[in-house]
Amino acid sequence: MTGPDRSLKMQFIRGEITFEQYRAMLSGTYTLRERIRQNLPVLVLLAVVVVVAGYVLSRLRIVVLIPVPWWGALLFVLGTIVVLFLLLDHFVTPD
Numbered sequence: 796m797t798g799p800d801r802s803l804k805m806q807f808i809r810g811e812i813t814f815e816q817y818r819a820m821l822s823g824t825y826t827l828r829e830r831i832r833q834n835l836p837v838l839v840l841l842a843v844v845v846v847v848a849g850y851v852l853s854r855l856r857i858v859v860l861i862p863v864p865w866w867g868a869l870l871f872v873l874g875t876i877v878v879l880f881l882l883l884d885h886f887v888t889p890d
Contacts, residue, residue: 803820803821804817836880836887839883840880843879844876
């Protein structure tokens with residue numbers, strides 16, 4: 796096995812892709828629609844992060860006037876992103 800097949804096999808062995816993805820890629824049915832469906836939670840998360848960042852930046856005067864260390868602000872932003880991701884993942888991923 797050489798070429799792209801070997802590369803796909805190594806991605807599967809390393810755990811970078813699932814068996815369903817590996818099988819779909821080998822059969823040629825791994826379409827753009829499938830890739831978008833798999834990346835939809837990330838795209839929605841990015842959209843929410845952009846909206847939240849726009850909201851926060853629109854009120855930047857309030858944020859700048861509050862004395863918070865840089866690590867505290869970073870922790871707050873990361874915590875917000877994690878909570879939003881978990882909420883979106885809960886609603887997007889079927890049980």
